Amino acid sequence: MKPQLVLAALPFTLGMVIAFLTPVHLHPLRSYFNDLAIILGLLVSVWMAAGITGFRWRLNAIAAGFTSIVLLIFLQYGLSNHQPWYELLLPSAYFLLAALATMLGAGCASDTEQCDRLGLILAIAFLLAGLVSVLIQVVQAMGWYLGPLLMYMGKSGVFQRPYANLAQPNQLALVLSFSIAACWFLYREVRLSRAVALVFSVILLAGMVLTQSRIGWLIVPAFAIVLSLPDAAGRRLHPAAALSFVIGYAISVLLLPKLVAAIGLAGVSVVDHVVGSRSERLGLWKQAWQLAQTHPWTGVGWFGFGSGQVQIAADLPSTTYAEHAHNILLNFAAEMGFPVTILLATGLLWWCWHACVRTAQSSFVRFAGLCLIAAAVHSLVEFPLWYAYILLPLALMMGALHQRRWPVSVYAVPAIYPRTLVLIALLAATLLTWDYMRVVRAFKVLRVDPVANQLQSQLQQPAYTVFPQFYAYFHLFQIQPHTGMSDAEIGELRFWVERFGFVHNLNKLAEVYVLNHRPDEGVRAMQTLQRLHPEAYVEYFDYWQAKARQEPAFQAVINRIPARDAP
DSSP states (O other), rough: GGGGGGGGHHHHHHHHHHHHHOOOOSSTTHHHHHHHHHHHHHHHHHHHHHTTTTTTTTTOHHHHHHHHHHHHHHHHHHHHHHHHHGGGHHHHHHHHHHHHHHHHHHHOOSSHHHHHHHHHHHHHHHHHHHHHHHHHHHHHHHTTTTTTEEEEEEOOOOOOOOOOTOHHHHHHHHHHHHHHHHHHHHHHHTSSOOOHHHHHHHHHHHHHHHTTTTHHHHHHHHHHHHHSSOOSSSSSOHHHHHHHHHHHHHHHHHHHHHHHTTTTOOOHHHHHHHHHOOHHHHHHHHHHHHHHHHHHTOOTTTOOOOEEEEEEEGGSSSOOOOOOOOOOHHHHHHHHHHHHHHHHHHHHHHHIIIIIIOOOOHHHHHHHHHHHHHHHHHTTOOOOOHHHHHHHHHHHHHHHHHHHOOOOOOOOOOTTTHHHHHHHEEEEEEHHHHHHHHHHHHHHHHHEEEEEEEGGGGGGGSSSSSHHHHHHHHHHHHHHTTOOHHHHHHHHHHHHHHHSOOHHHHHHHHHHHHTTHHHHHHHHHHHHHHHHOOOHHHHHHHHHHHTTTTTTHHHHHTSSSSOTTOO
């Protein structure tokens, strides 16, 4: 036995806690520093693991699977070339880091005792992050300002969904689910007394209620069912206790509007939350299915959903503009094609069945399985695995689960190799962050007045950058619709408007079409605008009506664009 092996994972868990609690969210990649925190934690853990006597690297099927996705992404790019190559760099890096996290998890879990120790430090990190996040939620709900360490939500007459420092209530609900699983694990491992575990569980469930996230409606009952089943030692959560948690959670969800009304705020009822507005996710799923049907073999390309959505939105019901389908299976089907999606889904289901169900139900297996269940539920309605601070902890646990179920051969790698890799990765992360901050500063310039601002040179693309797409976005603002534009100019404008399908870009493209004697395409662009931005369409319809009173080209199409009150 080598208890010191799990020490390698300590920097990773520290980076995970920092990632969950980081309040810095800068446009355009708002989770950049959250992801950076856990990535740095992973790299430090790899450095430490290389110097720990007895630590051995294990290359398993999960790590190979993450790596193969990178190869598939670039193979697809070579075959179809749907999108610029630089759009593939960050997702490829995330998948390679996930493979590294998998190997770290497998190396730390050389036997059952090591698995339990790994679960212990992960559970402590999850529980700490969850409890602090609930505390931040309370501060936000009360409208208190305790910045800059806590994100601030201004006071208003309406109860807002507190999101702690993650800035996204559904992501917070997922993290709180991990924390609930961690609380159960620590109780089962006799690290928490029954009374303390009960209090912590109630606090975490209350935080989940405050998020008003609907994923909890599935995750909480699923947790109750799993924990009601006997584990390897015959222990289980009494069904009456499990049912009490579910009922208590359901009652809290139903009564939340009345509770917030008691402190003078207006809240949204469950019915309004479910059916009170247009189902945007259903619209996104229809679009993803349409893209998958028209590109069944290779898909539209990784990260191609947003562009594909702009291309077909005019033919489908109104929804919202998004860069992901909010369903991992449909997103993969649309972007990677049916064969890859079916292969990956089938392989993961088989793996989960054998690694989490058809195996001894130890406390660690239950803990990791609960986290995977929560992530799977959330992935059916959003895209949590696109964030490193969700992907990497799951990859680490999957590596440990795989090693426990299918022990693989070890590799004695000289420390110089992983540490050299870490130094290269740290240098790349430093350069990438410097490059990203240039983009952040450019967006700040854009928000002021890019014409009058003396810093407008920052909007020009530098000679070397990993983010040329954002400088192309800045260039869109410099284009003024006018007659006499060439087909090449219009084609380039259309390409970048499809990449950034925001309302102002679609309106500009529609104006360009109309002014350059392409009215049918202009009408379709306005139909796309209405389908993807139905709430903002009223303002743009009025703008076009005003233009129609002044310019014959707009008068000729004003009766062909969607009505002002189009659904």
